[in-house]
Amino acid sequence: MLASLSGARITTNTSTVEKKRTSASKSLDSLLGAGVFDFPKDVNVLSRWLGLVTEGSKDALVLDFFAGSGSTGQAVMELNAADSGNRRYILVQLDESVDKDGYDTIADITRERLRRAGQQIATKQAPEAADIDTGFRSYRLASSNVRAWDGTxxxxxxxxxxxxxxxxxxxxxxxxxxxxxxxxxxxxxxxxxxxxxxxxxxxxxxxx
Structure with a gap:
């Protein structure tokens, strides 16, 4: 087995990625306006990492328990637009209050970023390209909708x-x-x- 690899070039991915964070901030500023969210994750870095950990699967389901501004959701949509994939994402974000014009909570920022990113991605698609689903549903965690029996x-x-x-x-x-x-x-x-x-x-x- 080792002999069969003789002379072959094996490419591996590095364990670290170096990139200036300012590019992620500038990208989000152009989408939502300046100063809406501090230190967002880089969409390009996320896209690369998601492609690696899912082994290129076009039907992967991605879960992010700390959604923040929604970078992971945008990264999944960008990947789908690039290779006509059908990846889905689940983002979880607390309704943490923020002092930003037009936004009451971080979750509000998350939803608006996904809306605008989806519109931007759809606009960039070539007319002959397959339709990319950039829609999403937003749910709020709550107690059961059915009144519990209390014996009264x-x-x-x-x-x-x-x-x-x-x-x-x-x-x-x-x-x-x-x-x-x-x-x-x-x-x-x-x-x-x-x-x-x-x-x-x-x-x-x-x-x-």
Whole structure:
């Protein structure tokens, strides 16, 4: 085996990447305006790293628990635009307050960056290029939409228990919760049907 490699050039990736951080800041400033987010991650560095760790898989699912300004999401979209991939990303960010004009929290910055980056990427695509999905859905972590049973006399009222949703929650909120409980991918195509005055959801052939 060693003899078969004789004279062959083996290329390996370095364990470190050196690049000035100012380029990442300038790129984000051009997208959102100056000074919106300090020390963002470099999209080009992330794209390179994601390509390495996923071994070039075009269907990789990327998870970032510290989304910040959303650099990882943009990097995934850039990779898809470059090779017509179908990678997806999940970004997690606390609603940490920020003192920035037009933004109340870091999560607000994350969402706006993804919107603008997606528009920018779509604009740069050649007319003959395959469509790149730059859309995303934003969810907020909350308690269950269904009122928990606490054994109080009020819950012994059957008629009053017909509507057991937490106040302020919608049927869409409940649908998402049921999808998560059943392990259904949140990107599963969804259709609605009106039956006897009620809205039913057709989810991958299953009615809710």
């Amino acid at each position: 006399p009020d819950q012994l009222d059957l008629l009053g228990a017909v509507d057991n949703l937490v106040a302020g929650r919608t049927t869409d909120d409940l649908l998402v919760e049921m999808m998560l409980r059943l392990g259904v991918d949140l990107t599963t195509p969804l259709e609605t049907r009106e039956v006897a005055g009620s809205t039913l959801y057709n989810l991958a052939g299953t009615l809710f």
